[in-house]
Amino acid sequence: MVALERLDKLPAGRWARLLDDVRRCQLRRGAWYPVLSLGADEAVLVVRHQSMIVPPAYLEIVRTRPSRWTVVPRERYAVCPNCAERVALGTRPERMRCGRCSEAFEFELEHEYSAPHET
Ligand SMILES: [Zn+2]
Structure with a gap:
């Protein structure tokens, strides 16, 4: 299995992090996660080597690698x-x-x- 820990090893075109005021989620506050796919109702993120579905409304999503x-x-x-x-x-x-x-x-x-x- 490919290690999905480091963002720079991924071909992801988008990255997302939890909005500051969202608490009911397993994502770590402030951490960026690669976005595997993005739809109107769900974003699929890579979280601890696994895919996780998160409502896009909970996320800040960018198209350039966070630096x-x-x-x-x-x-x-x-x-x-x-x-x-x-x-x-x-x-x-x-x-x-x-x-x-x-x-x-x-x-x-x-x-x-x-x-x-x-x-
Ligand atoms: Zn580091």
């Missing part, structure tokens, strides 16, 4: 855009290297994840 740390508001941690590693944040450097996948990324602004989303 910045998600800063999860109010909870003082950031999530690696490449491997979804969660790192506690004290003072935020301009760039940070992930201890798990060794990739370095800049941070997105805190309000980008907590901003109101269109429904």
Whole structure:
């Protein structure tokens, strides 16, 4: 079986993460997941090596590979855009290297994840 952990190993054309205000879901907050398919009523994501169906209304979906740390508001941690590693944040450097996948990324602004989303 192909390891589906790292986004850069996938041919996915879209990536999705849970909207900040959605809590009733198994997705980790702030982590990006590859999108296998996207329909009007369901998005199929790769989550921990398995496909999972999630309502698109719960998701923020992008077409370019995420390349910045998600800063999860109010909870003082950031999530690696490449491997979804969660790192506690004290003072935020301009760039940070992930201890798990060794990739370095800049941070997105805190309000980008907590901003109101269109429904
Ligand atoms: Zn990483």
